[in-house]
Amino acid sequence: MYLKIIRRSLAKMHDSYLIYILSCSFAIGIFSILISLTNNKIMKHDVSMWRTSLMPIVFSLSLVFAVSAFIYMAYVGGFFIKQQRHEFLTFQKLGMSKITITIIGFLQTLVIQFLAWVLGIIEALIFQKFFGMLLLYLMHVRINFTAYLRVNSLITLLQIAGYAIVAFSLINAVRTYRIVRNNKPKQRKVNFWLRIPAGTLGIVLFVSALAVNISMFASFEDYGFNGYTDRIVIQIIYILFGFFFGTYLIYFGFLPVLLTILQKIKRLSYSGLNMFSFKYLKGRLKRNTSVLWFVTELSAMALMLLTVCYFGYQLIYDNYHSEYPFALTANSDTVDDVRDTIKNSKTKVKKEYHSKIKTTLVSTLDPSGHIYVQRPASFMSYSEYMRLPDKIRASNPYINPKQFMRIGFGNDETFGFSDHKVEWNVKGAKKITTRKNGSSFPYGGGMFAGSLMIVPDKYYKNLPTKVTDTFYGWYFKHGDKLSKEQVKQLDKHRYAYIVNVEAKSSLEDSTLTIKKYNQARMGENDYIQSGFVRQESAKRHLNQIVGFFIFMITIFSIALLIALGSVLTLRILLRDDHEWRQLRTLKKIGVSNREIRSIVLSENALTFVIPIVFAIMQAYALILLADNGARPLRNEFIMIVVSYVILYGIIGIITYLISWRSVKRRIN
Amino acid sequence: MQIIVKNIAKDYGKRLNAVHAIKDISLEVKKGEFLGIMGPSGAGKSTLLNMISTNERPDHGQVIIDDIDMTQLHDRELARYRRNKMGFIYQSFELLDSLNVKENIILPLALNHANKKLIESRVKHLNYLLNIEKLSKRNVDDLSLGQRQLVSAARALINNPEILFADEPTGSLDSKSATILLNYMQVINQRENATILMATHDAFTASYCSRVVFIKDGTIFSEIVNSGEREDFFEQIINMQRTIGGGSYFNVSENN
Numbered sequence: 001m002y003l004k005i006i007r008r009s010l011a012k013m014h015d016s017y018l019i020y021i022l023s024c025s026f027a028i029g030i031f032s033i034l035i036s037l038t039n040n041k042i043m044k045h046d047v048s049m050w051r052t053s054l055m056p057i058v059f060s061l062s063l064v065f066a067v068s069a070f071i072y073m074a075y076v077g078g079f080f081i082k083q084q085r086h087e088f089l090t091f092q093k094l095g096m097s098k099i100t101i102t103i104i105g106f107l108q109t110l111v112i113q114f115l116a117w118v119l120g121i122i123e124a125l126i127f128q129k130f131f132g133m134l135l136l137y138l139m140h141v142r143i144n145f146t147a148y149l150r151v152n153s154l155i156t157l158l159q160i161a162g163y164a165i166v167a168f169s170l171i172n173a174v175r176t177y178r179i180v181r182n183n184k185p186k187q188r189k190v191n192f193w194l195r196i197p198a199g200t201l202g203i204v205l206f207v208s209a210l211a212v213n214i215s216m217f218a219s220f221e222d223y224g225f226n227g228y229t230d231r232i233v234i235q236i237i238y239i240l241f242g243f244f245f246g247t248y249l250i251y252f253g254f255l256p257v258l259l260t261i262l263q264k265i266k267r268l269s270y271s272g273l274n275m276f277s278f279k280y281l282k283g284r285l286k287r288n289t290s291v292l293w294f295v296t297e298l299s300a301m302a303l304m305l306l307t308v309c310y311f312g313y314q315l316i317y318d319n320y321h322s323e324y325p326f327a328l329t330a331n332s333d334t335v336d337d338v339r340d341t342i343k344n345s346k347t348k349v350k351k352e353y354h355s356k357i358k359t360t361l362v363s364t365l366d367p368s369g370h371i372y373v374q375r376p377a378s379f380m381s382y383s384e385y386m387r388l389p390d391k392i393r394a395s396n397p398y399i400n401p402k403q404f405m406r407i408g409f410g411n412d413e414t415f416g417f418s419d420h421k422v423e424w425n426v427k428g429a430k431k432i433t434t435r436k437n438g439s440s441f442p443y444g445g446g447m448f449a450g451s452l453m454i455v456p457d458k459y460y461k462n463l464p465t466k467v468t469d470t471f472y473g474w475y476f477k478h479g480d481k482l483s484k485e486q487v488k489q490l491d492k493h494r495y496a497y498i499v500n501v502e503a504k505s506s507l508e509d510s511t512l513t514i515k516k517y518n519q520a521r522m523g524e525n526d527y528i529q530s531g532f533v534r535q536e537s538a539k540r541h542l543n544q545i546v547g548f549f550i551f552m553i554t555i556f557s558i559a560l561l562i563a564l565g566s567v568l569t570l571r572i573l574l575r576d577d578h579e580w581r582q583l584r585t586l587k588k589i590g591v592s593n594r595e596i597r598s599i600v601l602s603e604n605a606l607t608f609v610i611p612i613v614f615a616i617m618q619a620y621a622l623i624l625l626a627d628n629g630a631r632p633l634r635n636e637f638i639m640i641v642v643s644y645v646i647l648y649g650i651i652g653i654i655t656y657l658i659s660w661r662s663v664k665r666r667i668n
Numbered sequence: 669m670q671i672i673v674k675n676i677a678k679d680y681g682k683r684l685n686a687v688h689a690i691k692d693i694s695l696e697v698k699k700g701e702f703l704g705i706m707g708p709s710g711a712g713k714s715t716l717l718n719m720i721s722t723n724e725r726p727d728h729g730q731v732i733i734d735d736i737d738m739t740q741l742h743d744r745e746l747a748r749y750r751r752n753k754m755g756f757i758y759q760s761f762e763l764l765d766s767l768n769v770k771e772n773i774i775l776p777l778a779l780n781h782a783n784k785k786l787i788e789s790r791v792k793h794l795n796y797l798l799n800i801e802k803l804s805k806r807n808v809d810d811l812s813l814g815q816r817q818l819v820s821a822a823r824a825l826i827n828n829p830e831i832l833f834a835d836e837p838t839g840s841l842d843s844k845s846a847t848i849l850l851n852y853m854q855v856i857n858q859r860e861n862a863t864i865l866m867a868t869h870d871a872f873t874a875s876y877c878s879r880v881v882f883i884k885d886g887t888i889f890s891e892i893v894n895s896g897e898r899e900d901f902f903e904q905i906i907n908m909q910r911t912i913g914g915g916s917y918f919n920v921s922e923n924n
């Protein structure tokens with residue numbers, strides 16, 4: 001008897017159960033794969049970064065994933081029990097005891113969860129190799145990945161499965177028991193007059209948050225961003241509060257009131273199916289307010305995170321290209337050894353170049369803009385700079401022979417101060433004032449003790465300093481082919497010499513001297529001059545980190561999209577008995593399939609479009625805050641939104657097709 | 669003939685579990701006729717009515733209305749035809765509980781994009797006629813079964829249907845309300861020349877018809893025609909019911 005009831009329930013809602021089982025099994029599969037990757041022998045043995053930094057990240061992320069998946073599975077699993085409310089109450093009326101009905105709820109969930117876990121673990125076993133290969137491919141690690149699941153890990157996984165199945169079944173058993181214990185559903189009828197002020201407050205909160213957001217953005221553009229002041233912190237808290245609660249109140253109050261107003265306008269409501277569809281959609285909206293809100297906020301968060309991650313990825317990549325627009329560099333002290341090493345390896349040199357530089361003392365304002373600091377800085381003449389390969393100069397702005405250009409470390413330029421005014425007091429030379437700022441160091445940032453200034457030839461010639469050097473650079477066809485042993489040999493020349501600054505109150509009295517490198521006797525005012533910089537190792541690390549994060553972000557994004565999509569899909573598919581009856585009645589009184597389909601379409605549109613619109617608005621507004629004009633995030637944001645909307649739209653279309661299919665089957 | 673039913677059959681269930689609800693029934697209904705369909709429970713009255721009213725498609729046979737084969741019509745055309753020409757009063761009322769009484773009644777006209785004036789005048793007329801004015805703004809859930817049936821009837825009659833299908837229309841009504849509804853049905857049958865097909869097991873209700881077809885086990889058992897005297901006709905119906913239920917045959921009219 002129990003089995004028959006369970007079988008009937010499974011057959012009756014097979015579309016919805018299938019979606020739930022597939023979503024759960026995907027989550028379980030991904031969790032199992034992440035866990036197995038952390039213990040994978042190949043990864044541990046052959047990828048050095050895996051052992052040192054990536055494995056703990058994977059482990060932490062798999063825990064985050066497990067917690068999220070648990071919440072999702074427990075929450076969505078409750079939909080099915082709620083859906084069978086009438087059926088359970090009928091069993092009770094027919095004389096079935098509360099415990100028996102609770103056992104039915106328990107067993108149903110047990111079967112579903114068992115199927116989901118079996119499928120999930122099978123998925124993990126099948127796809128572990130694929131995911132591992134994908135990860136290694138993205139990390140540019142050319143080794144063969146071997147799927148590996150220790151017996152202990154498998155046993156742990158099965159134990160987790162067992163506990164989870166029992167836990168979810170117990171949760172649903174409690175839900176079933178609460179249905180039969182209370183008998184009557186809690187009537188939470190919210191007065192229409194409460195929705196009007198709530199909706200108005202929602203609009204006020206949302207719009208004011210938007211306004212604060214825009215004014216903050218405008219003030220950043222006008223005055224720049226100078227740290228987190230109290231006012232900014234309060235404004236940001238208000239924006240988050242306004243978006244978060246404003247959206248809920250709009251769903252709770254404004255949208256139902258809007259539909260009620262539409263329904264009261266007879267010209268609109270007395271036309272076609274509007275009278276029914278306005279009320280029907282309002283009913284569905286009221287029932288799904290929390291779900292829609294939840295999906296909106298998570299989507300907004302996902303869009304922001306993806307944009308920030310993508311931005312971070314671009315930042316790292318740009319920095320890398322600025323820092324390493326070459327393959328191997330050396331200075332005059334190390335050039336012979338480096339050249340010999342290259343000759344002894346199988347490396348094919350594509351291009352070799354060199355430049356003379358001068359180093360002297362400069363005094364500049366520190367980032368606070370109040371204190372002058374004295375540091376060494378390098379100078380290169382315009383002619384030398386122009387002789388460099390185009391690729392090196394590509395990322396820097398154009399200058400004419402009379403202009404100065406500062407090439408600085410970092411993030412100053414990336415974060416939007418590329419037109420930042422630079423003022424240098426140069427020892428024994430004219431003060432330099434320029435707005436030209438580059439970020440691509442010829443020979444790499446590591447070769448320069450401070451910033452580099454490209455100066456007109458005349459200025460360079462007249463610059464009084466004793467510290468001069470010549471830098472050498474090489475381009476290779478397919479990276480260098482240095483052996484581990486050769487790299488080890490080269491490492492001896494990592495530090496060429498030290499530039500020591502003896503700062504006095506006046507720049508003209510301060511001195512700059514060259515000392516031999518000695519790690520034990522390094523002082524605060526000592527700046528190291530690198531003997532050589534090799535691109536290959538940085539490139540390898542960069543590729544590994546970037547590949548790893550692309551892998552993790554992709555997996556998390558797809559999982560999030562599947563979770564959000566399936567929640568919405570299930571909310572649409574799982575209709576109450578009286579909702580089904582209404583659609584059937586429409587059919588009986590002469591409404592065509594096409595017209596009923598338009599209701600299903602409107603419902604889908606309402607459920608899918610409204611959250612994504614609100615999510616995009618929120619995410620865009622908050623992204624604007626991080627936007628600083630010079631490196632706008634807008635393009636990244638648009639790209640992410642378009643891809644997200646496409647994937648989200650595909651889920652929406654599939655939901656619509658499944659939903660219409662099940663409605664059609666029930667009404668005909 | 670306005671309605672011609674040709675050899676229709678309908679089975680429920682599959683293979684060994686199949687139940688033959690309707691077995692090869694043929695029937696003709698003239699325009700303006702008030703036809704009753706009677707029979708014991710499970711005889712197939714509602715199934716027959718549902719197939720003629722195009723709510724269900726027969727497994728075999730044809731239903732021709734106004735020379736149109738309804739079994740061949742596309743869903744959209746069928747929906748349009750049903751909406752424009754037919755009215756339905758269901759045993760289970762089939763009211764939309766998300767709408768209030770007035771909205772339920774005017775829905776067929778709204779579906780036809782009728783103008784607001786016409787909608788208001790029609791609903792006012794029916795409210796007055798069926799004495800349901802006070803219910804106008806109430807929710808369906810707050811109505812008694814009898815009130816629901818009257819609302820269902822008002823909805824069926826609001827667009828002056830050429831053909832009215834009624835499945836046990838008085839089943840939930842008290843005698844006073846039943847008489848009001850039946851009188852009104854008779855009025856629209858006689859004055860508007862509307863064709864009415866009504867499934868009922870109540871002899872009093874059936875006595876309003878001009879002809880009654882008796883169904884037993886999915887086939888037509890017999891039919892009787894109203895000669896004009898309602899009391900005689902009522903007697904004939906009672907006798908036929910007895911016969912179907914296993915009573916004597918001798919009271920059945922010779923017309924049959």
